Amino acid sequence: MKDDERKPVDAQRLEAAAGWLARTQAGDATEEDWASFADWLEDPDNKAALARIETSLETIGDNRDYVAAALRRGDRRKPEARRVSGWAPPAILAACIALAVFAGVLFTTMARPSDTGRVLAWSAPRDAVLLVNLPDASTALLNRGAVISATWSKAERRIVLEQGEVAFKVRHDPAQPFILQVGNDALIDVGTEFNVQRQAAGFVLTVREGAVGVELQGRERIDVNAGHAMTVDYEKRVATVSKVDAEEAFSWRDGKLVFHNAPLSSVVADLNRYSEQPLTIADAALADVLFSGVLRVGTAENMAQQLEAFLPLRLERRGADIALRSR
Amino acid sequence: MGYETNQQISALMRVYIAKRADLLRFFTLRTSSAEEAEDIVQDICLKLADIDEAGIENPSAYLYRLGTNLMLDRARARRRATARDNAFYQTHRTGPPGGEDEADGPSPEAATAARQQLSEIIQSIDGLPPQCRRVFIMHKLEDHSHAEIAAILGISRSAVEKHMIAALKRLGKRTP
Numbered sequence: 107m108k109d110d111e112r113k114p115v116d117a118q119r120l121e122a123a124a125g126w127l128a129r130t131q132a133g134d135a136t137e138e139d140w141a142s143f144a145d146w147l148e149d150p151d152n153k154a155a156l157a158r159i160e161t162s163l164e165t166i167g168d169n170r171d172y173v174a175a176a177l178r179r180g181d182r183r184k185p186e187a188r189r190v191s192g193w194a195p196p197a198i199l200a201a202c203i204a205l206a207v208f209a210g211v212l213f214t215t216m217a218r219p220s221d222t223g224r225v226l227a228w229s230a231p232r233d234a235v236l237l238v239n240l241p242d243a244s245t246a247l248l249n250r251g252a253v254i255s256a257t258w259s260k261a262e263r264r265i266v267l268e269q270g271e272v273a274f275k276v277r278h279d280p281a282q283p284f285i286l287q288v289g290n291d292a293l294i295d296v297g298t299e300f301n302v303q304r305q306a307a308g309f310v311l312t313v314r315e316g317a318v319g320v321e322l323q324g325r326e327r328i329d330v331n332a333g334h335a336m337t338v339d340y341e342k343r344v345a346t347v348s349k350v351d352a353e354e355a356f357s358w359r360d361g362k363l364v365f366h367n368a369p370l371s372s373v374v375a376d377l378n379r380y381s382e383q384p385l386t387i388a389d390a391a392l393a394d395v396l397f398s399g400v401l402r403v404g405t406a407e408n409m410a411q412q413l414e415a416f417l418p419l420r421l422e423r424r425g426a427d428i429a430l431r432s433r
Numbered sequence: 434m435g436y437e438t439n440q441q442i443s444a445l446m447r448v449y450i451a452k453r454a455d456l457l458r459f460f461t462l463r464t465s466s467a468e469e470a471e472d473i474v475q476d477i478c479l480k481l482a483d484i485d486e487a488g489i490e491n492p493s494a495y496l497y498r499l500g501t502n503l504m505l506d507r508a509r510a511r512r513r514a515t516a517r518d519n520a521f522y523q524t525h526r527t528g529p530p531g532g533e534d535e536a537d538g539p540s541p542e543a544a545t546a547a548r549q550q551l552s553e554i555i556q557s558i559d560g561l562p563p564q565c566r567r568v569f570i571m572h573k574l575e576d577h578s579h580a581e582i583a584a585i586l587g588i589s590r591s592a593v594e595k596h597m598i599a600a601l602k603r604l605g606k607r608t609p
Binding site for chain 2: 117120121123124125127128129130131132133134135136137139140141143144147148153155158159162163164165166167168169170172173174176177227255268269289
């Protein structure tokens, strides 16, 4: 890997390597394709070209959150890059109601109920929440940066939580179940109010009212009742259900963030969803320090100061960046 | 476990048995290690027990794909273990902070080089044409399949594949 980085790359080999990776990941490669891929790999130069791409992919995979956050910051600079064609169908009457809600403005959008069988999608801006009135009078309140898409059919109402956090209030209808898809998992509503936060490798579901049936990777359904939360960790492959104060999970709607014995690393990850300028933790020892308390959503500077008041840490400023260091 | 007659071996397992040698060849070439390939092919076999084969259209291609995922998982686990060992070493130093022990972890040069590499990669992705960038992010960072991306963006699957090829090619070009 070290040697091949110095040699100039043969564009044709690189193209072929990219082709093999893309084609075999598409899922429609045939057995013959895989055999030809093997033949192609017999040539060490081909293999070196492939290794160059894979090294980059490994680096991306090992730093997923960081890369995703960095690219989201890039989106701000190039607003047209995020406006996905076909994502904001004309059927949405984008009535922007200027209700002043904490730091941001609350937008309201509405989809026409007649719009069936098509993919609708909504995304909340980085600095405001978005209230979506779904075609069936259910609502979805998208936290900053959240993205959902929806397909409505006679048989079911299906929503995909693409990223971020959303609080749903769902009208129950056994004839047309409301299914929220998070990764490979399905959350089936039983008439309820619940909050789902998608994380880098899992999600947290908190039920405030009613119950939600969860089918993890198509496995047997588990019901999560009001006042309970289910935390799913893809990496450890575990799902835990625990009793919680459901109000806390919804507190972001009021611009408040409530933490209970949360490691600082996860507190910071959460705060960073609200600002363009991420806070970093300068020493490893600090990452595991537990925090309990209520923080108000604000600028990075402001949120860092709140942490400084609660925890034995000091703020270290390098230009616009703020790092947290043990006091 | 245990099967008495051939009838009880699943169709997928029968394909596996027939294709084992081909899989072994592929993964030996892919990983440059006969030993690693043997482990991967073994892991495929273990996985088959939990798989519902009803929805699998092309069983032999499916085995290659399953093996590729296992290969990537194994490589990731190895990189994590190395990172953990380094972290353990760093947090369990006994000397005063900033003392001689400070040199135990990865060298500052190595850390700088890694950071540099990461920022180059991010710039490469950021510099892709908008639709290509979007497809790459949806596939690699948001775990959408090609088919899902095609549906969400309203483009054909072959267009998704073309964008992925362009993005991957760009990532390979990155280092001078």
